Amino acid sequence: MEGLMKGKRGLVMGVANDHSIAWGIAQKLAEHGAELAFTYQGEAFGRRVRPLANKVGASLVLSCDVEDSASVSGVFETLKSEWGKLDFIVHAIGFSDKNELKGLYADTSRENFIRTMVISCYSFTEVARNAAALMSDGGSMITLTYAGSVRIMPNYNVMGVAKAGLEASVRYLANDYGPRGIRVNAISAGPVRTLAGAGIADARHMFAYQQRNSPLRRTVSLDEVGGSALYLLSDLSSGVTGEIHYVDSGYHIVSMPTLDELKR
Ligand code: NAD
Numbered sequence: 001m002e003g004l005m006k007g008k009r010g011l012v013m014g015v016a017n018d019h020s021i022a023w024g025i026a027q028k029l030a031e032h033g034a035e036l037a038f039t040y041q042g043e044a045f046g047r048r049v050r051p052l053a054n055k056v057g058a059s060l061v062l063s064c065d066v067e068d069s070a071s072v073s074g075v076f077e078t079l080k081s082e083w084g085k086l087d088f089i090v091h092a093i094g095f096s097d098k099n100e101l102k103g104l105y106a107d108t109s110r111e112n113f114i115r116t117m118v119i120s121c122y123s124f125t126e127v128a129r130n131a132a133a134l135m136s137d138g139g140s141m142i143t144l145t146y147a148g149s150v151r152i153m154p155n156y157n158v159m160g161v162a163k164a165g166l167e168a169s170v171r172y173l174a175n176d177y178g179p180r181g182i183r184v185n186a187i188s189a190g191p192v193r194t195l196a197g198a199g200i201a202d203a204r205h206m207f208a209y210q211q212r213n214s215p216l217r218r219t220v221s222l223d224e225v226g227g228s229a230l231y232l233l234s235d236l237s238s239g240v241t242g243e244i245h246y247v248d249s250g251y252h253i254v255s256m257p258t259l260d261e262l263k264r
Contacts, residue, residue, distance in 0.1 A: 002031070002032060002033070003032060003033045004032040004033070004230060004234040004235070004236065005029050005032040005033045005034035005230070005233070005234055006032070006033035006034075007033070008033075008034050008035070008087040008088060008233075008234075009034070009035045009036075009037075009083050009085070009086060009087050009088075010029070010034055010035075010036060010037070010086060010087050010088035010089055010090065010233065011036075011037045011038075011039065011075070011079065011086065011088075011089045011090070011131070012025065012026045012029075012036055012037070012038050012039075012089075012090045012092075013038075013039045013064065013066075013089070013090060013091050013092065013093055013127065014039075014090070014091065014092030014093045014144075015038055015040065015045075015049050015052060015053075015092075016040075016041075016045050016048065016049075016194075016195050016196075017045075017048050017052075017195065018052060019192075019193060019194045019195065019222075020092065020194055020195070021092050021144055021189060021192055021194060021222060021225055022090055022092035022144075023052060023222065024221070024222025024223060024225050024226040025090050025092070025222075025225060025226045025229040025230075026038070026052075026056055026058075026090070026226075027056060027222075027223075027226060028223065028226030028227060028229060028230045029090075029226075029229070029230060029233065030056035030057065032230055032234070034088075034233075035057075035058075035059060036053070036056060036057075036058045036059070037058060037059060037060035037061070037062065037079060037082075037083075038052075038053045038058050038060070038061045038062070039061075039062050039063065039064035039075055040061065040062075040063060040064070041063075041064065041065055041066075042063070042065065043063075046061070046063060049061060059082070060078065060079070060082060062074075062075050062078055066093055066118075066119055066123035066126070066127070067115075067118060067119060069126065072123070072126050072127060072130060073130060075130075076130035076131065076133070076134065079134060080134055083134075084134075085134050085135065085136050085137065086131055086134040086135055086139060087135070087137070087139050087140070088139055088140045088141065088142075088233045089127060089128070089131045089139075089141045089142075090142055090229065090233070091123070091124045091127055091128075091141070091142070091143040091144070092143070092144045093119065093120065093123055093124075094119065094120040094144070094159065094162070094196055095115070095116065095119040095120060095196070096112060096115070096116040096119075096120065096157075096158055096159050096162070096199070097109075097112045097115070097116075098199040098200075098201075100112050100157060100158055101155050101156065101157055101158075101159065101199055101200045101201055102155045102157075102200075102201035102202075103155075103157075104157075105157040105158065105160075105161075108157060108158045112158065113158055113161075116158045116159065116161075116162045117161075117162050117165065120159065120162040120163070120166065121162045121163075121165040121166045121169065124143045124166055124169055124170075124173075125169050125173065128141055128169075128173050128177070128184065132177050132180070132182055135177075135180070135181075135182050137181070138180065138181025138182055138183075139181070139182045139183070140182070140183045140184075140185075140232060140233045140234075140237075141173070141182065141183070141184045141185070142184075142185050142186060142187060142229055142232050142233060143166060143170065143186050143187075144186065144187055144188075144189060145163045145166055145167055145170075145186045145187070145188045145189075145244065146159070146160075146163050146188060146189065147188055147190075147246070147248065147251070147252050148160035148163060149163035149164040149166070149167050149188075150164065150167075151252075153206065154201075154202065154206065155200050155201045155202060155203075156200060159200075166186070167186060167244050170184050170185065170186045170242060170243075170244065171242045174241040174242030175242065178241055178242075183232075183237070183238075183240065183241035184241055184242065185232045185237070185240060185241060185242070185243045185244075185245060186243070186244045186245065187225060187228055187229060187232065187245050187246075187247050188244050188245065188246045188247070188248065188252070189220060189225050189247050189248060190210055190214065190219050190220045190246075190247065190248030190249055190251055191203065191206055191207045191210055191219055192219070192220065192222065192225070193207065207219060209257075209261075210248075210249070210251050212257075212258065212260070212261055213251070213254060213257045213258050213261055214248065214249035214250050214251035214254065215249060215250035215251070215253065215254065216249035216250055217249070218249055219249060220247055220248060220249055224247060225247050228245060228247045232245065
């Protein structure tokens, strides 16, 4: 099974540290022979990302802030001049003001609504457009979402609205680029302890609840999310596009807590 990504080159966006979902994915892709480029947001993250990128032999490590279109297009200009073409991208980027990841969704400010949408939703569309221009032999793109897009999760608030938009974008982009052999999918991951995850108020309670109440009675590991990303980015999933693939120990199929939980 090794070497599924041999001869493929791709960009991984969203590694902040070695707890990042993007890092779990990058390691799995590198194990299977992918050649990787990374982006990081600002120099403080750059200092953490460079040693990680070295570990997996990444050839390019570039700065990118998705709030700035010129920064996004700059990354793809570099990729064009260094590699010429691209086979896949991983978009694992999200942000919202943590002061609004608690309390009522109804209290979301206009400013944070727009910023959350631009970073957590629109950036995937912009990145996809730039990436598709380099996918001359077809390709595969994934982004990361969360079930708070379709169901209420405490405190997820405006991020749930952004993820709903992100999931709709996956379907529209899959339809736009399908005729060119470019597939677009999302992984809806269960809760993982990361920097972004820690921004959601009371996240540790939701984490523990899902451990007790998901069909597998545990949360998922970075390695497991990486495995599903490998499937979606490799030719194993060549007939799959526009899909929201849950990697959440089955939590999304549950409507009631376990009997043990109900009797607690
Ligand atoms: P993380 O903090 O490790 O990664 C989030 C990344 O977003 C960071 O690398 C950060 O630099 C980047 N980012 C934020 N604003 C940016 C900007 N303006 N420009 C460029 N990059 C920017 O956390 P993570 O949990 O690995 O998050 C990755 C993705 O997974 C996010 O989309 C998140 O919503 C999603 N997700 C997380 C969980 C979870 O429980 N942690 C569950 C499902 C989905």
